[in-house]
Amino acid sequence: CLWTLTTIVKDILKDKGLPKAGILKKLLAPLDAVLEGFYNSILFHRFDSHHYTSPYSEATNILVSFIDLLEALLASRIELEPLRCQRILFLKVSHVLDVTISSVHYLIKKKFILLLKKCVLYKPREDATNGSLFFQTPYLHEDMLALSNAILQVVDLTWLNRIPLSEKASYFGGSEAAPGDDTPGGPDQTVLRALSLVVLKALEFKFQNSATEAEIK
Structure with a gap:
């Protein structure tokens, strides 16, 4: 079901001849509350089961499909x-941030971190006639502020120090090996860059927002 819905949405986005806004609204509006409920139920969860530590388990496959x-x-x-x-x-x-420091398999953590990177880099399509501005895009400023606040809050609570940079590598905050792992290995540069970008973009948005609020006052 998740895979089917994902495929349909992607196919709509790829087809240049379709009236995407209308079709997407008809598709997603009836599922809006259901998808939010599913988000809450699947991520607000204790991932301490062994089913989530294997990259080949059904539970892991469901999480991958959901991502x-x-x-x-x-x-x-x-x-x-x-x-x-x-x-x-x-x-x-915050649900996603919690998953990245849970006991789920590294594959899931990496995919969520890369998804966070896409969130902080998200930009609306510029209106060719009106030059649509960031603050004029419905909800985007509010959403980016919520995202930035949540990221900076967990960074302040040593979230970064608890994220492994590979299946067999050190944590972000130092050279200490992951618990139970005696195998040396280099950090995952893709994840390292993504994490750094996520934090920097969150800081950048907070600074911009503070400056804008100061100008308004």
Whole structure:
């Protein structure tokens, strides 16, 4: 079901001849509350079961499919005034941040971190006639502020120090090996760069937001 919905959304986005906004709204609006509920139920969860530590388990496959769906929903919000299911990743990103320091397999953590990178880099399509501005895009400023606040809050609580940089590598904050792992290995540069970018972009947005608020006052 997750895979099917993801495929449909991606196919709609690829087809240049379709009226994407109308089709996506008809597809996603009836599922809006369902998808938000699914987001809450699947991520607000204790991932201490051995089913989540294997990259080949059904539980891991479900999480991978769900991440793919979240990525498709993120890409689709550029086409219409976003529905709640297209905003939930920004508004409740704390669930994702918790998963990245849980006992799930490294594959899941990496995919979520790369998804966070796409969130902080998200930009609306510029209106060729009006030069659509960031603050004029429905909900985007609110969503980015919520995302940035959540990221900076967990960084302040040593979140980075608890994220492994590979299956067999040190944690972000130092050279200490992952618990139970005696095998040396270099850090995953893709994840390292993504984490750094996520934090820097969150800081950048907070600074910009503070400057804008100061100008308004």
